[in-house]
Amino acid sequence: MLLLFATASTFGVCGPAYSAQSDSQIRQAESSTIVFFVVFAMLTLLISFWAARRATNSSEYLTAGSSISSGQNGLAIAGDYMSAGAFLGLSGAIYASGLDGMFLAASYLASWPIVLFLVAEPLRRLGKYSFADVLTHKLRERPIRILAGASTLVIVSFYLVAQMVGAGELISLLFGIGYGPSVIMVGLLMIVFSTLGGMRAATWVQIIKAILMIGGSVMIAALVLARFGFNVSDLLKTAATNHPNGNKIMDIRGFAQDAVATLSLGVGILFGTAGLPHILMRFFTVSDERAARVSVFYATCLIGLFFAILFVIGYGSIAILRGDATYASASGALFGGNNLAPIHLARAVGGSILAGFISAVAFATILAVVSGLLIAGASSAANDLVVGLSGRQLDERMRLRISRIAAMALGVLGILLGLACEGQNVAYLLALATAIAASANFPLLLLAIYWDGLTTRGAVVGGTFGLISSVVLTAMGPTIWSKVLGLGPAIFPYDSPALFTVPLTLFVCWLVSIATAEAEKDWRLTQPSVGQYVE
Amino acid sequence: MHKATEDVPLRATANRSGALRFQLVLAMIIPYLAMMAFLIHSARHATQTAIVASDFSPAMIALASCMVFSVVLTGLFVFVRHGD
Numbered sequence: 001m002l003l004l005f006a007t008a009s010t011f012g013v014c015g016p017a018y019s020a021q022s023d024s025q026i027r028q029a030e031s032s033t034i035v036f037f038v039v040f041a042m043l044t045l046l047i048s049f050w051a052a053r054r055a056t057n058s059s060e061y062l063t064a065g066s067s068i069s070s071g072q073n074g075l076a077i078a079g080d081y082m083s084a085g086a087f088l089g090l091s092g093a094i095y096a097s098g099l100d101g102m103f104l105a106a107s108y109l110a111s112w113p114i115v116l117f118l119v120a121e122p123l124r125r126l127g128k129y130s131f132a133d134v135l136t137h138k139l140r141e142r143p144i145r146i147l148a149g150a151s152t153l154v155i156v157s158f159y160l161v162a163q164m165v166g167a168g169e170l171i172s173l174l175f176g177i178g179y180g181p182s183v184i185m186v187g188l189l190m191i192v193f194s195t196l197g198g199m200r201a202a203t204w205v206q207i208i209k210a211i212l213m214i215g216g217s218v219m220i221a222a223l224v225l226a227r228f229g230f231n232v233s234d235l236l237k238t239a240a241t242n243h244p245n246g247n248k249i250m251d252i253r254g255f256a257q258d259a260v261a262t263l264s265l266g267v268g269i270l271f272g273t274a275g276l277p278h279i280l281m282r283f284f285t286v287s288d289e290r291a292a293r294v295s296v297f298y299a300t301c302l303i304g305l306f307f308a309i310l311f312v313i314g315y316g317s318i319a320i321l322r323g324d325a326t327y328a329s330a331s332g333a334l335f336g337g338n339n340l341a342p343i344h345l346a347r348a349v350g351g352s353i354l355a356g357f358i359s360a361v362a363f364a365t366i367l368a369v370v371s372g373l374l375i376a377g378a379s380s381a382a383n384d385l386v387v388g389l390s391g392r393q394l395d396e397r398m399r400l401r402i403s404r405i406a407a408m409a410l411g412v413l414g415i416l417l418g419l420a421c422e423g424q425n426v427a428y429l430l431a432l433a434t435a436i437a438a439s440a441n442f443p444l445l446l447l448a449i450y451w452d453g454l455t456t457r458g459a460v461v462g463g464t465f466g467l468i469s470s471v472v473l474t475a476m477g478p479t480i481w482s483k484v485l486g487l488g489p490a491i492f493p494y495d496s497p498a499l500f501t502v503p504l505t506l507f508v509c510w511l512v513s514i515a516t517a518e519a520e521k522d523w524r525l526t527q528p529s530v531g532q533y534v535e
Numbered sequence: 536m537h538k539a540t541e542d543v544p545l546r547a548t549a550n551r552s553g554a555l556r557f558q559l560v561l562a563m564i565i566p567y568l569a570m571m572a573f574l575i576h577s578a579r580h581a582t583q584t585a586i587v588a589s590d591f592s593p594a595m596i597a598l599a600s601c602m603v604f605s606v607v608l609t610g611l612f613v614f615v616r617h618g619d
Contacts, residue, residue: 099592099594099598103571103598105602106567109601109602112605113608113609113612114560117556117612232591236591251578251592252575255578256574256579259572266567266571297609304605449553
């Protein structure tokens with residue numbers, strides 16, 4: 001999942017400083033990177049063509065026919081989290097300021113038990129294509145599907161733009177081409193890949209990428225530790241000596257400034273994961289609830305392992321790269337931006353081959369994540385928005401056609417928005433996507449599964465409130481209001497509004513449901529309790 | 536997706552399993568919040584020489600504990616559910 005705030009804030013500082021390296025080094029790095037890139041691009045296209053031959057119906061295209069095993073799904077979920085944002089962004093955040101990056105990692109890991117306990121199994125049991133299937137089990141279909149479709153497409157769009165901007169800047173840096181061509185290249189590959197292969201192709205690319213990412217990261221971490229005689233104490237002491245903040249890098253710094261802001265961010269992450277459409281889609285790819293919960297366990301183990309490796313890579317980059325004129329300026333800023341810390345570190349400890357391999361894995365990561373997003377958006381467009389707006393169910397052929405057209409349209413939209421948002425700090429887009437997922441989707445899912453009193457009007461009013469309030473409050477926060485728009489002091493003091501919008505959305509859902517319970521009584525008496533499906 | 540058509544009485548609370556799930560969520564959230572509070576406290580009251588003698592700072596240990604707890608809690612839940 002390319003959803004780490006640390007990522008985006010530093011993507012923006014990538015720039016021409018990369019050229020400060022010697023020409024020979026750049027050429028050497030580029031040639032190995034390009035070789036791996038071409039191999040990976042060919043591999044992903046082969047996978048998509050293979051998967052396309054099987055994707056003859058919407059179930060196969062959108063959910064891989066629910067035939068993915070728990071181990072494969074666990075790897076694919078972990079692959080979503082081992083994104084370029086996590087790998088580059090967290091390492092870069094540790095390089096810049098120490099433990100702050102690991103706080104984000106711990107928060108994301110802590111969100112997975114909540115996904116498992118509350119939504120994974122009911123979602124698998126009641127859903128088929130989107131989380132709205134769970135809601136419509138006992139609520140009126142049309143308004144709920146329109147709302148779910150709208151919130152899903154909003155979240156996916158914000159996510160997609162953030163990915164495209166990040167991808168454009170990263171690819172242009174790694175391959176020495178312009179931002180525009182980078183966005184178009186990634187976008188076209190993404191469209192071909194998603195439109196043809198669907199969920200099966202996206203899943204297999206995530207699996208392969210997760211294995212390569214873990215393998216590459218373990219190799220870098222082992223080589224880093226070998227430099228210090230496998231003595232972590234020496235590694236940390238060297239890092240503290242090299243960093244201008246000294247021992248303070250062993251504590252969080254930025255997140256200690258404002259406890260309420262940190263708490264709000266934490267709430268957004270904890271509950272946001274359980275409302276992210278492309279994460280929820282993963283539970284439809286396995287056969288039953290048992291496979292769903294086992295896949296979460298596998299994913300949690302792998303994500304935990306990955307974050308532990310990032311700890312070594314992050315502090316290793318401080319210990320090895322800081323003060324080395326080949327990779328960093330006198331001020332400590334890495335050439336090409338702090339996000340390139342693991343790439344530089346790979347080159348420092350493993351040479352250009354390892355650096356090229358890791359760069360290409362980062363590219364594959366972007367491709368896999370954006371493809372998953374497109375499929376989640378396409379599924380919601382076909383099964384929620386079109387069904388909700390038209391008021392009739394789609395036949396199999398039509399659903400597949402609309403899904404593919406929606407994937408293509410979202411891909412084109414992603415390219416256009418990515419080109420338009422060049423140079424933007426994408427942190428707020430990611431923050432917004434998480435906040436919307438936590439504020440609009442998660443409360444509805446939670447109440448629909450565990451509270452029989454939820455009415456259709458309660459869900460629609462509450463969900464709309466969560467959607468709008470999270471968008472508006474994020475827009476009035478310090479990042480957008482002050483930094484992006486330059487409108488002076490922020491009206492709302494926190495970047496993530498989840499601490500306020502999540503409980504408020506729950507309250508609005510409850511209040512409106514209580515008020516409209518009598519009006520919907522007859523309808524609800526004929527509907528099943530979703531809670532009876534929770535074991 | 537199937538839809539049952541039989542009448543089901545409305546209920547105001549989730550079933551027993553649902554209550555257990557919420558207790559488990561609390562069991563995850565409370566240590567997470569405690570970890571967050573500890574990190575903020577230790578960052579605001581850190582001394583420059585506090586960690587030089589040890590491999591890991593208290594904040595690192597708190598973070599690692601929270602991460603391990605997440606994995607262990609997930610594993611326990613899956614293990615217990617398989618025994619059902």
